[in-house]
Amino acid sequence: VAAPPPAALPLGFAPPRAPEAAPSAEPGDWPLGRPLAQLLDTYILAEAPDGALILVDQHAAHERLTHEALRAQLVEGGVRAQPLLLPAVVELPQADCARLLGFAEALARLGLELEGFGPGAVLVRALPALLGPADPAPLLRDLAEELAESDEALALERRLDAAVARLACHGSVRAGRRLNGAEMAALLRQMEATPRAATCSHGRPTFLRLGVAELEKLFGRR
Amino acid sequence: VAAPPPAALPLGFAPPRAPEAAPSAEPGDWPLGRPLAQLLDTYILAEAPDGALILVDQHAAHERLTHEALRAQLVEGGVRAQPLLLPAVVELPQADCARLLGFAEALARLGLELEGFGPGAVLVRALPALLGPADPAPLLRDLAEELAESDEALALERRLDAAVARLACHGSVRAGRRLNGAEMAALLRQMEATPRAATCSHGRPTFLRLGVAELEKLFGRR
Secondary structure: OOOOOOOOOHHHOOOOOOHHHOOOOOHHHOOOOEEEEEEOOOEEEEEOOOOOEEEEEHHHHHHHHHHHHHHHHHHOOOOOEEEEEEEEEEEOOHHHHHHHHHOHHHHHHOOOEEEEOOOOEEEEEEEEHHHOOOOHHHHHHHHHHHHHHOOOOOOHHHHHHHHHHHHHHHOOOOOOOOOOHHHHHHHHHHHHOOOOOOEOOOOOEOEEEEOHHHHHHHOOOO | OOOOOOOOOHHHOOOOOOHHHOOOOOHHHOOOOEEEEEEOOOEEEEEOOOOOEEEEEHHHHHHHHHHHHHHHHHHOOOOOEEEEEEEEEEEOOHHHHHHHHHOHHHHHHOOOEEEEOOOOEEEEEEEEHHHOOOOHHHHHHHHHHHHHHOOOOOOHHHHHHHHHHHHHHHOOOOOOOOOOHHHHHHHHHHHHOOOOOOEOOOOOEOEEEEOHHHHHHHOOOO
C-alpha cells in the first residue's frame, strides 16, 4: 500500500520559500559555487566564485531545506498533506499508538493524518506532501519516540518543531545516493535561498569551505 | 625559432621509469584513486579506494615526475637531447654566458647543448627531450642563477642535481592549465609509479589526503 508519488522536483527538493529569496541567475553571485563532483555518493564538491573548495554534506543540507520548508508551511497555517490512495496500516506498541493518537490534531497540522486501528495499529490517511513517497512505518516510530522523549511540560509549539525536525530527516536525500550535476546544482542553489542553511537540524555543519589561501598554505605555496 | 614538438605523451608526462614500476591495472589498487574533477585549473580532486578525498597540486606533482625521469636518464648515461631544427639565440648578461659555457660539458649531459655566440649571447642547439617544446630563454636564465648560487666548492654531481630540479620545474605542467579526465588519471598513475612522488623538488607536498573519518569528524558525524 504505497502513496502515489507527488509531482516531484529533482529528488523532491523543496522550492525556495519566497520569490524574493530566489537564487541569483549569475554564477558569480553563487556563494556555494558550481558543482564539480560527488564524493562517496555522500559529499558534493563545488568551486566557489573566489576559488574556494566547498564540501557539502548532502543529507545534512537537504534535511535543513526540508525542515525550513515544512516550518514555513506550518507557520502559514499547516503543512500540506498528500492523501494516500489507500490508507496504510502501521503496527506499533500500544503505548506509541496512544501517544500518537493523543497528538492527532497537532500531527494533522504537520500533514500527517492518523486514525486508531485497534489497540496495536494506526491507520495513516495522509503524509506531508513535501516528503514525497515516504515509508510511513519508520516515520511513525520515530515520531512516537520524539513525542515520548519530549518533556511533558514542553509547549505544543516546541514539540511540533522537534517533530518537524524528525520529519525533515525522513524526507531528505540520504548519504549514499548518487546525484547528477543538475541535482547537485539544485541543492546548492536552494541552500543559498534558505535561512539557517549552514547547519542541519541537529546543529551540524552542512558545508565546509577550504579557501584558496588555506589550500596554498596546505601545499606550502605560501 | 622553436623546437619541433617531440612525440608527446599527454602533457609530456614522463613514462613510468621501469616496467616493474608500472601502475597496477586494478583501480582498487590505486592509492591516489580515480580523478573526480579539477579545481581552479590547479588542483586535481580524486577519490581514493578507501573513500578519502585526494587533493593533488598538479604543478608540484608533475615537477617531481619530470625531475625523477631526468635523474634516471642522467644516471643511465645522460639526458636525451632533442636537437632544435634551428638553433636559438638567447641573450644574457656576459657573466651568465661565461658561467653557462664553463659548464657546457656538464650541461650537455643534461641534454642542453650550448655554444658561445659573442660576449652577450648563447646559441642553444638542443634541449632535454623530456621538456617538450620549452622556451630556452627563461630556462637558461634560471640555470645561470642556479649555477651562480651554488657553492663554488659544491661537487659537480650536486650542482647537476640542483640544475635538474630547475629543468624539471620548466618542463612541468603549470598551475592554471585545464586538464581532462585522461590527463588527470595519467598524472595520478604516474605519481604512483614514481619514487619520492609525495613531495615536489622543493620539498613541498604534491598531494593531500582527507580521510573518510576525518571528513566525518569535520561534519560532526562522529
